[in-house]
Amino acid sequence: MTEPLLALHGLQKRFGGLAVTHDVSLDVMPGEIHAIIGPNGAGKTTLINEISGVLPVDAGRILFDGQDITRLPLHRRARLGLARSFQITSIIPDFTALENTALAVQAGDGSSFRFFRPTGTEARLNAAALAALDSVGLAHRAATPAGAMSHGEKRQLELAIALATQPRLLLLDEPLAGAGPEETERLVALLRSFRGRYTIVLVEHDMQAVFALADRISVLVYGRLIATGSPDAIRQNAEVRAAYLGEDDLPLAGAPC
Amino acid sequence: MSLTLLLVQGLNGLQLGILLFLIAAGLTLVFGVMDFINLAHGVQYMVGAYLAAFLAAQTGSFWAALALALPAALVVGLVLEFLVFRHLYDRDHMAQVLATFGVILILNDGIKALFGSAPLQVPMPEALTGGFPIMDGLLYPHYRLAIIAGGLATAALLWWLVERTKAGMLIRAGATNAPMVAALGIDIRRLFMVVFGFGAMLAGFAGVMAAPILSVEPGMGDNLLILAFVVIVIGGIGSVRGAFIAALLVGTVETLGRSMMPDLMRLFLDPSAARQVGAALASMLIYIAMAAILAFRPAGLFPVRAA
Amino acid sequence: MRAMGRELPALLLLGGLAAAPFIGFGEGYMLTLLARMMILAMAAVSLSFIVAGAGLVSLGHAAMLGFGAYAVVILDDLQVVDALFVLPAAILAAAGFALLTGAVAIRTSGVNFIMITLAFGQMAFFTASSLSGYGGDDGYTLYARTEVNGARLLDDRLVFHFVCLGALVFTWLLCRMLLASRFGRVLRAVRGNPMRAQALGFSPYPYRLTAYVIAGALGGAAGFLFANATEFVAPAYISWQRSGELLFMVILGGLSGLHGALLGAIGFVLLEEWLSHQWEHWRILFGVLLILAVLFLPGGLSGIPAQVGRMLRRD
Numbered sequence: 001m002t003e004p005l006l007a008l009h010g011l012q013k014r015f016g017g018l019a020v021t022h023d024v025s026l027d028v029m030p031g032e033i034h035a036i037i038g039p040n041g042a043g044k045t046t047l048i049n050e051i052s053g054v055l056p057v058d059a060g061r062i063l064f065d066g067q068d069i070t071r072l073p074l075h076r077r078a079r080l081g082l083a084r085s086f087q088i089t090s091i092i093p094d095f096t097a098l099e100n101t102a103l104a105v106q107a108g109d110g111s112s113f114r115f116f117r118p119t120g121t122e123a124r125l126n127a128a129a130l131a132a133l134d135s136v137g138l139a140h141r142a143a144t145p146a147g148a149m150s151h152g153e154k155r156q157l158e159l160a161i162a163l164a165t166q167p168r169l170l171l172l173d174e175p176l177a178g179a180g181p182e183e184t185e186r187l188v189a190l191l192r193s194f195r196g197r198y199t200i201v202l203v204e205h206d207m208q209a210v211f212a213l214a215d216r217i218s219v220l221v222y223g224r225l226i227a228t229g230s231p232d233a234i235r236q237n238a239e240v241r242a243a244y245l246g247e248d249d250l251p252l253a254g255a256p257c
Numbered sequence: 258m259s260l261t262l263l264l265v266q267g268l269n270g271l272q273l274g275i276l277l278f279l280i281a282a283g284l285t286l287v288f289g290v291m292d293f294i295n296l297a298h299g300v301q302y303m304v305g306a307y308l309a310a311f312l313a314a315q316t317g318s319f320w321a322a323l324a325l326a327l328p329a330a331l332v333v334g335l336v337l338e339f340l341v342f343r344h345l346y347d348r349d350h351m352a353q354v355l356a357t358f359g360v361i362l363i364l365n366d367g368i369k370a371l372f373g374s375a376p377l378q379v380p381m382p383e384a385l386t387g388g389f390p391i392m393d394g395l396l397y398p399h400y401r402l403a404i405i406a407g408g409l410a411t412a413a414l415l416w417w418l419v420e421r422t423k424a425g426m427l428i429r430a431g432a433t434n435a436p437m438v439a440a441l442g443i444d445i446r447r448l449f450m451v452v453f454g455f456g457a458m459l460a461g462f463a464g465v466m467a468a469p470i471l472s473v474e475p476g477m478g479d480n481l482l483i484l485a486f487v488v489i490v491i492g493g494i495g496s497v498r499g500a501f502i503a504a505l506l507v508g509t510v511e512t513l514g515r516s517m518m519p520d521l522m523r524l525f526l527d528p529s530a531a532r533q534v535g536a537a538l539a540s541m542l543i544y545i546a547m548a549a550i551l552a553f554r555p556a557g558l559f560p561v562r563a564a
Numbered sequence: 565m566r567a568m569g570r571e572l573p574a575l576l577l578l579g580g581l582a583a584a585p586f587i588g589f590g591e592g593y594m595l596t597l598l599a600r601m602m603i604l605a606m607a608a609v610s611l612s613f614i615v616a617g618a619g620l621v622s623l624g625h626a627a628m629l630g631f632g633a634y635a636v637v638i639l640d641d642l643q644v645v646d647a648l649f650v651l652p653a654a655i656l657a658a659a660g661f662a663l664l665t666g667a668v669a670i671r672t673s674g675v676n677f678i679m680i681t682l683a684f685g686q687m688a689f690f691t692a693s694s695l696s697g698y699g700g701d702d703g704y705t706l707y708a709r710t711e712v713n714g715a716r717l718l719d720d721r722l723v724f725h726f727v728c729l730g731a732l733v734f735t736w737l738l739c740r741m742l743l744a745s746r747f748g749r750v751l752r753a754v755r756g757n758p759m760r761a762q763a764l765g766f767s768p769y770p771y772r773l774t775a776y777v778i779a780g781a782l783g784g785a786a787g788f789l790f791a792n793a794t795e796f797v798a799p800a801y802i803s804w805q806r807s808g809e810l811l812f813m814v815i816l817g818g819l820s821g822l823h824g825a826l827l828g829a830i831g832f833v834l835l836e837e838w839l840s841h842q843w844e845h846w847r848i849l850f851g852v853l854l855i856l857a858v859l860f861l862p863g864g865l866s867g868i869p870a871q872v873g874r875m876l877r878r879d
Binding site: 106115 | 744757
């Protein structure tokens, strides 16, 4: 049996009196796309923030490839190979698409305490950055300032940035948020192309996309994990159905694809 | 260093702390509620002192001057808010720093143009000219005790306003989470105007009280402004309680440091070197204290702002 | 190519400064004014490096000049007057102060950072005032200008003019190079989106502190020149008002690039020079202009073409 790449053991987090993460334990296996779904306010983004190191947890342990990273700050976890995208697009607006991505390449390429050589002439960085942009279909927009891109392009750029760090685990927080139908289609195709190449934890509201993409799905309700399993198993799960009662965005009937 | 001297310096430190608190209270609320950095808060203190000097000369009475100076300081504050500050709420801190720096230049030189650069004297009120025997053969001036008492009373009033009234509740909520208060349908700009005017009046009050014991001169607010900054950084931005404790701390450390440091240095150095090193160390003391506190608590002693 | 176009006014100004002594601005008073202009521009560029480059709005940059200037004073008092020792001492003193105070200040951000740099600047000011051995408040008159390897090179006004110009150009090019490097890219990224930079694995602190120390070192070098330009140093040179003025130069010029600080400093000195001859209480006008500039020129002087362009397009 392979070891999980990411293992959560009994995570706890309270905001004031409210338990937003309640005894969450979860394994993410290498190479799988593991989706986390749940109704609004279930604590999905909080969980991503805990895994990536934006928020400290109150109790519990986070193991990444066997190493305890529970107390490591965000930037140290990033260096171990945890890359994340943000629900609200997080790019550097003054930078061009290429520079945004090249910065990510630079993060994994030795020390950044290099003072003399202009980054514009760093062919290796720029080639890798361009390759990452190309893999999300943005190569033609390399010279565009990120702040001037369309929403869908920014979401793609965010993915390119995450890929450019050559991550071992991708944490994607609602990569489809705010995208129109065509953009969504493009992004889903893109994410599908990642399957098998990257280990991904995916938080997403678009259930069509989740059930189309995920190898396994975990369901979070009020900070508590109520089920983990294959898309089919989750579809059949009575407790999940009850939790989603009244919400019509869970494609409980037939599979979409 | 006798016990008497220590007591006197302790009281002087308390009195400086009280003045600092009156200045810092308005500043910390304005910071807290609007995330607005106002360098010109120190000139409000100067304006208060000059109003006291001018009005005392006109009316011949310190008390009349006090009574008239407070509303006048409020008006000056509100006029500045209307002309300059309200156009800066949406701008970044740098723009706020510079524009309020401009206000300092205008008021400092404006005062110079009106009153000249020579220091003015404000006579002490007749009733408070005496001293209070705190020890054999040692009188502590009534007036300085009155400053301490007046300041403590104002602090108590402020505590009541902030902790026990509806406006105070809004101010506290605004300091913790301004967008939330705005979302409740409260006109945050009007709230700010009130806070601002009130803060200007408090600083003016400090200026009036300080006028009889300090020299009233252009630029007198600038140094106190920076001490007030140290106070609110130590206390935690937006926290009135933090400002109170930090003000007393800074006032005492500053005063005791200046009087004791040269003597302390004599233990290690020859007298002339001790005087110089002592004076230099004394002037660094509160900043070192600030650095030490921030090293352990970067958001100050009583952080308010929600993460 | 566009970057070149934006920097053109600054390049023209530098050309003008190089030509100035030969086209009718060669007499003493004018050269003194020009030296002051170039030294303040050097300080403003180093401040702009951390403000525009790293988002560190320091209101205590004058203290860096102060450390440089007082290093000259203290060594002068010890009769060490050769630039071989004095210049490195000035740079190290300022860089050391920047390292110590920056280590605390950079742990904070926003308004706290502004106030803490201001407070540390004030600490330097009061310390300088209390140094009665070096004149205290009244200041200290240098015995002579610093020598260069035993030669009294800086006494020649023309040589000094070009030393200042060279230092300014060096500062500008150095800061420009740093911002274009990997190091600078991380700095700019942290300024643009700190969370993103951290999520990529960059801890902002060491980058910001390094930048702060570099800016401090350059400020120290400017302080060395300042002391030599006036042959006199007083605490008033490092008051917080001076820090405010330096910040004003940076904003007046605009934050779109380091060239803005150059324009801003020169504009500032010219404005000050002109206004102070008009009226005794010229600071009132200066304050009004400052407020108007903040309210109506958000892009600074170097942003005017873009601003005019936007207005024309709107019509």
